[in-house]
Amino acid sequence: MKGGGGGKEVPAEGEVSSKQRPKRKCLQWHPLLSKKKALDFSEEEEEEDEEELEKVSLESPEHSSQTPECVAMEDDGEEDSSEQRARRPMNAFLLFCKRHRSLVRQEHPRLDNRGATKILADWWAVLEPSEKQKYTDMAKEYKDAFMKANPGYKWCPATSKPVKSPTHAVSNVRKKTWSVPSNNTKDIPVAKKVPKTDSTPQLNFAMADPTKMGGLSMLLLAGEHALTAREISSSNSQSGVADVAKHTGKSALFQLAEISSCPPQLVEGCKNSECRSAAAPQTEVCGLSQPNSPDLPSSCMQSPLFQLAEISSSDSQVSISEVKQCGQSALFQLAEMCLASEAEKLEALSSQPAMDSSSLCAQDSAPNTTPTMDLPTLTSASSSPTSCKKKKKKPSDVSKGEKSPGSPKKPCKKRSSSSSDLESLTYTIEAVAKGAWGSEEMENTRKRARPSGSPVLQPSTAEKKKTKLKVKKQLRTKEEEEEKGEGEDCKTLEAEGSLLIHEAELKFECKDEADVKVDSTEDSEPHTSTAQQSKSVEPASPLPSKGEERELEAKPVLMQTEEKEIEPKPEACGSRKSERSCKGALYKTLVSEGMLTSLRANVDRGKRGSMRGTMSESEIGWTDESCNFSQPAASNPKKLKKSKSKEEPVPGNLGKLEEEFEKKFNSLPQFSPLTFDKKSTAVTKRKKANVAHPLENPTSNKGPSPSQKKTLFHKIVSKYKNKKEKAGTLDKAVAQPDPTASDTGTAKADSSSASLSTETRKTGDVPVGSQKRKARKSKITHLVRTADGRLSPAEADKVKELTQDQDGKPLTHETLCNTESCSTDPGPAETDSLPAFFSLAALAEVAAMENMHRGQRAVAIAAEGQVKDMAPQTPVLISCADQ
DNA sequence: CAGAATGAAAG
């Protein structure tokens, strides 16, 4: 266990199943996002304001300070020594590559990565500006977050580069790189720390994971409450207290996360967790807490976890009761923050986690009936994690089954019996508080917290937020449907955040309206959810999702769209069902999102891995994928399946991190290969049918106007096509952008293109010849932009180049289209017309070029005619093209 | 480990 070896082994295992590489990837990937980082990330992204980062920073100190051993395994290394060097954030293109590479690979199974990269580059070039924008934004976000996390990060380490050069170093570094650099903490002075309590309207993605989300959300919510409370209580103490609290809070979460995440290295994980918990909580917490009561809460939280960990690890029974209490208290606190409902969850968490884990592990699980079960289970969970992936259903079943039995002992029972959760909660809380801390201090804190935390107080805030959220939601919805606004990256995040908030709100509402009555179903749900959350740790594999689904029974498969989920929630909130549904929905949402992302990623990978073998299906695969991609949410179910098959990659930790990252990722639009394919070709023939509908929903279109324009463009194209009769060159390009508008057209185009494409380029052509950095994109853009009306020689050259390089690739088309769209409306202003025309002209040129290649000049001419219609100047362009 | 791509940053 302990040895480092163990740690490594774990990953290997996971990977092994699918591939070696994947593992690495995972690791790398994770590392980047690495939990800590992820946290930061989320925070940043979600709210730029918040500075929860500090928490991280706080955390790190703890770790570093103590538990050298433990640390060593995971974080320490990073934190302490090396972590300095984080991996630089990916740029837009890289993001794009990452996201689409799999697709490319599928398309061209044989192609090696380099080729794939080339293709990707082509695609990238083709991408619409808007599309790119998203990636760019994300990259930027990423970067910003990264920078925040690592204030003093330098892209170029100095030549020597401490970290990376060495292989091992690299691996290590990578893993942790992003993680929270101790430096950061240090660097970033705590300055921020306290700041915000604001609630965080959007929290999001940082917590992508269900667990985290819950935790985070709670944290956030609590944060305010707690802070307030703390402040009050701690008023005497320094502001530092707040920090501490945060710290502790975070650490606790972190620990949980770790534990959960630890799966890969069961033993190690346990150890780590233990170590950490021990180190942090005890030392810090204890120390802090002891001195002043103010911190108690935090300490409590940690302690419980810690204890659990310890217990699990040591098996020693320790004082379970205490633990429970602590856990409860901690949980309770959280719950308070969040709400009673959450409290329940928490309790469940404390107790259930084990269950889940056990169920997950399936191993012995045998959750013992003994009271201690929790602990043991936990242990098992931590240990089993590795194998965790496996089971899906079990968790739910087990959890349910077990729960009832288990409930007896622990607080869990509440849920079953819980006539009124609130009461029970309160009771529990009180009991816990007393038991755990009899001190008045605690009470005070608690009181404060409670009041604040209690529905009454919060609601106001919540409501406000709510409204906001709602608005946002609405907007978002609109956007999605209409696509009106350019999709902001944040959207997703916001959405998530909103979800969280909603959760909170819902909870509040629910409580207010009706106490939480627990129906049998409810019980199961909450538990499950809890379990899941706790599990969150786990990789988000399919299980969770399944569990969620089941839970949601009431609401069958709403999960698909976030929006849907969200909407329902609010409404649902009102009634019990709603409550349930709310929770379920929330969980679902969270999980689904998280899961989705993870799943998706997994799927991709897995697909790739497996798919390769069977490429013949490329079509199908594409379709599916495209669909999935297009609708992330919707795809959940599918993903689950897939993911299940291949989830390996994500152990617990990674899952979380990945999720976060992935989320963002997901938010990024994925273009269906088809779109590109058209251009590139390759499979095409069959696809056409599939292709018909636009794949990319997610991003959907960037702007409304574009779509229209596109339509226009499309029309033109279609005409062009018709004239051409099947030339289809242009078509390819167009397809992607317009989802709805040009379906028919697209389809046709596809078919036509297919024939062409096949002929023209078989593979895609990889050979674009971009070995050097072409700057096509820039050039193109340039070209487009230049709206003098005329092409400057250079431009012309560029154009030629493009055409040649691309072999008549459609790429340009899209770009052009976009530009065109931008300029749009020829009618409006003459000036505008010019640009538009320009783009058209460019298009025409391209087409012409292609045609020429093919020897179909006539077509080109025809095209010209059309273009001409559009813009009088066409002729000139044409002439250029001819040249 | 090289290498294909692009982008961002640093020198």
Place this chain on the structure above:
DNA sequence: CTTTCATTCTG
């Protein structure tokens, strides 16, 4: 301007 490095993964 040039170099470095981020990601991915085959050969």
